[in-house]
Amino acid sequence: MKIDLTDTTSSEINKALVKGRRAVGTPAVGMVLTLVIVTDEENAYDALKAANDASREHPSRTLVVIKRAARFPRDRTKSRLDAEVRVGVDGCTGETLVLRLHGEVSDHADSVIVPLLLPDTPVVVWWPGDAPLDPAKDPLGALAQRRITDLYAVQNPLQALEARVHSYSPGDTDLAWTRLTPWRSALASALDHARTTVTSAAVEAEADNPAAELLARWLGERLRVRTERVASNGPVITAVRLGTADGEIVVERPDGPLATLSLPGQPSRTLALQVRPTSELIAEELRRLDADDMYATILRNRTGEGPN
Template identity: 70%
Template sequence: MKIDLTDTTSSKINNALVQGRRAIGTPAIGMVLTLVIVTDEEHAYDALKAANEASREHPSRKLVVIKRVSRSPRNRAAARLDAEVRVGTSAGTGETVVLRLYGEVIDHAQSVVLPLLLPDAPVVVWWPVTSPLDPERDPLGALAQRRVTDTYAAEEPVSELTARAANYAPGDTDLAWTRITPWRSMLAAALDQQPGIKVTGAEVEGEDCNPSGELLAMWLADRLGVPARRTVSEGPGLTAVRLETKDGVITLERTDGALARLSMKGHPDRAVALKRRDTAELLAEELRRLDPDTVYASTLKYGVERLAAAAPAPAPRAAAAPQAKEPAEAEPAPAPSKKAAPKKAAK
C-alpha cells in the first residue's frame, strides 16, 4: 500500500502510517530499528532496494531523506515537505517513508526525521553515496547510535580514509571495511592452522584506489606488527593477500571475484568461496551489531600514511650501461666559438 502526501508535516505522516497499517490488517509490526537513508534522487532506488532486502533479517522503519537542492541559489524552491508512505509488501519487512525536502526544510532535516523515529529503538543513519566529513556532528548523524558510510563511493577513496580517521567517533563504520570481513576471517583461520608461526611481512593486491585494499593492509600491519605493502592489479576488487613467514608464503588468491585458492606450506591447496557481496548483504551485516567496532577504529587510526612509510621500498633497477658509439658515429668536436674582436678606442 502506498500513500502520497504533498506539502505535508511529520504529524500527518505518522497518521498515514497508522492508517496504512490498519488498512492491511497489521496494526502492530515488530520492527527492531529505524534506518535513515540520506541520498539523492539518482541513487534512492538502489539504496532503498538494498535496505528492503536487508530488512528481511532486520525488520525496520526506513526513512529515505532526499534533499532536493536547486542548482541555482537564486531559484531556491519554497519550503515544502513531500512524502510517500509505503506499508505491506512494497515496503519490505517493516515500513518505508520517502521524504523529499525542498527549500529551507533542507536545513532542518533532523526536525522532520525526529518525530518519525521508532520509540525505544536504535537508530542507524546510512549515506550510500556522499557522506559528511564528520558523520557524528552531522545533524542527522547525531540522532544515531550507528553511522554507516561507504568510502568506495568518494571521489578520492584513499584520501577519504584519512578524513575518516581524523573524525572517527564510536559508532562510525564503513562498507569498505565490511567488504573485507570474509578475507579477514579466512586469513585468521589460516594462521590458526599453524600456531606459533611468525609473519614477517604482508602484501595486499587489488584494484588501484580501492579503500578495502588499504584497510586490509592496515589491519594486517596493525594486528601483526609487520610492514604491509599494497600492489595494484586489474581486479575485480581484491585479488590476493600474501603473508611472508620463515616457512614460506601463505597465499590467498582470488582472480574471478567468486572463488579463491588458499596455499600454504605443508597443506594441500584449498578452494574457498570468497564471492563479492552486494550492498544488501553488506548492510545486513552492519545492522547485526550496533556497538562500536573497536577493531575498525584501531585499523583506521593506523593510517594510510603510516602504511606507506612502513612498507619496504622496491629495489632500485640497475641502470643500463651506456653503449660506446661506433667511430663513424662519433660526434664531431665542437668548433671553437668566435668572439667579436675588441674595437679600437677612438683617438
Template identity: 70%
Template sequence: MRIDLTDTNASKINKALVQGRRAIGTPAVGMVLTLVIVTDEEHAYDAIKAAGDASREHPSRTLVVIRRVSRSPRDRHDTRLDAELRLGSDAGAGETVLLRLRGELTRRADSVVLPLLLPDAPVVVWWPVGAPPVPAKDPLGALAQRRITDAYAVESPISELAARAAGYAPGDTDLAWTRLTPWRSMLAAALDQARAEVTSAVVESEAENPSAELLARWFVDRLKVPVEMVVTDGPVVTAVRLRTSEGEIHIDRPEGPVARLAIPGQPSRVLALKVRTTAELIAEELRRLDPDDTYAAALRVTVTAPGPGEEDAVTEAAAAETAPAEKTE
C-alpha cells in the same frame, strides 16, 4: 501499498502510517530499528532496494531523506515536505518513507526525521554517497547509534579514509571495511592453522581501493609487519600473501566467486569468496550496533608510500614497532 502526501508534515505522515498499517493488517511492533538513508534522487532507488532486502533479516522503518536542490531564487522560498509511504509488500519486511525536502527544510532534516523515529529503538544512519566530513557531528548522524559511510563511492578513497580517521567517533563504520569480513575471517583461521610468525604481508588489488588499504592497515595494527601494496586489474582485492617463517600463506581470488587458499604443509583448497551485494553488507552492519574497535584501530594506522630508493610500501607503525607478531582476530 503506497501513499503519497504532498506539502505535508511529520504528524500527518505518522497518522498515514497508522492508517496504512490498519488497512493491510500489519502491526509495527515487529520492527527492530530505524534506518535513515541520506541520499539523492540518482542513488535513491539502489539504496532503497538494498535496504528492503536487508529488512527481511532486520525488519525496520526506513526513512529516506532526499534533499531537493533549489534551481532558482524562487525555489528557495518553496519550503515543503513531500512524502511517499510504502507498506506491506512494497517495503520488504518493514515500512519505507521517502521524504523529499525543499527550501529551508533541507538544512533542518533532523527536525523532520526526529518525530518519525521508532520509539525505544536503535537508529542507524547510512550515506550511500555524499557523507558529511564528520558523521557524528552531522544533525542526522547525532541521532544515531551507528553511522555507515562508503569510501568506495568517492573520487579519492584514500583521502576519504584520512578524513574518516580524523573525524572518527564510536559507532562510525564504512562499507569498505564491511567488505573485508570474509577475507579477515579466512586469514585469521589460516593463521590459527599455520601457527607461524608472520614477517611481512602483500595485498593485491585494483588501484585506490579503500578495502585493500584498510586490510593493509589491519595487518599493521594486528601483526606489526611491513605491508606491500601491489596494483592489479581487480575487481577489488584479488590476493593476500602472508610471508611466515614456515612459508607463504596466500589467498588468491583473481575473478569469480571462489578463491584458492594455500597454507604451508597443507594441500591447497578452494573456498567461496564472492563479492557481496550492498544489501548483504547493510544486513551485516545492522547485526551489531556497538562500536567497532577493530575498525577504529585499523583506520588510524598511516600507510606510507615508498620514496626513491626506499623499501616497498610499509606503514609507519610497522617501521616503529618491534613487538612480537600477534595473531589476527
C-alpha cells in the same frame, strides 16, 4: 499499501502510517530500529532495495531522505515536504517513508525526521553516496547510535579515508571495512592452520581501493609487520601474501566468487570468497549497534605496521 502526500507535514505522515498499518494489518511493535538513508534521486532506488532486502533480517522503519536542489535562488525560500508512505509493499517487512525535501526545509532535515523515529529503538543513519566530513556532527548523524558511510562511493576514497581518521566517533563505520569480513575470516583461519610466524605481508588490489588499504592496516596491526600495497588489475582485492620461514601463505582471488588458499607443505584448497551485495553488507552492520573498536584502531594505523 502506498500513500502519496504532497506539501505535507510530519504529523500527516504519521497519520498516514497508522492508516496504512490498519489497512494491511501490520503492527509496528515488531520493528527493531529506524534506518535513515540520506541519498539523492540517482541512488535512492538501489539503496532502498538493499534496505528492503536487509529488513527481512532486521524489520525496521526505513526513512529515505532526499534533498532536492533548488533550480533557482528564489526557490531556496520555498519549503515543501513530499512523502511516499509504503506499508507492506516492495518486499519490505517494515515500513518505508520516502521523503523529498525542497527549499529551506532541506537544511533542517532533522526537524522532519525526529517525529518519525520509532520510539525507544536504535537509530542508524546510512549515506550510500557522499557523506559529511564528520558524520557524528551532522544533524542527522547526531541522532544515530550507528553511522554508516561508503568509501567506494566517493571520488577520492583514500583522501576521504584520511578524513575519517580525524573525524571518527564511536558508532562510525564504513562499508569498505564491512566488505573485508570474509577476507579477515579466511586469513585468520589460514594462520590457525599454518601455526607459524609471519615476517612480511602484501595486499594486491586495484589502485586506490579503500578496502585494500584497510586490510593492509589490519594485517599490520594484528601481525606487527609492515604490509606492502601492490597494484593489480583487480577487480577489488585479488590476493594477500604472507611471508613465513616455511614459505608463503597465499589467499588469491583473481576473479569470480572463489579463492585459492595455499599453505606451505599443504595442498591448495578452494574458499568461497565472493563479492557480497550491498544488502548483505547493511544486514551485517545492523547486527551490531555498539562501537567497532577494531575499525577505530585500524583507522589510526596509517602505516600498516602496528600502532603508531
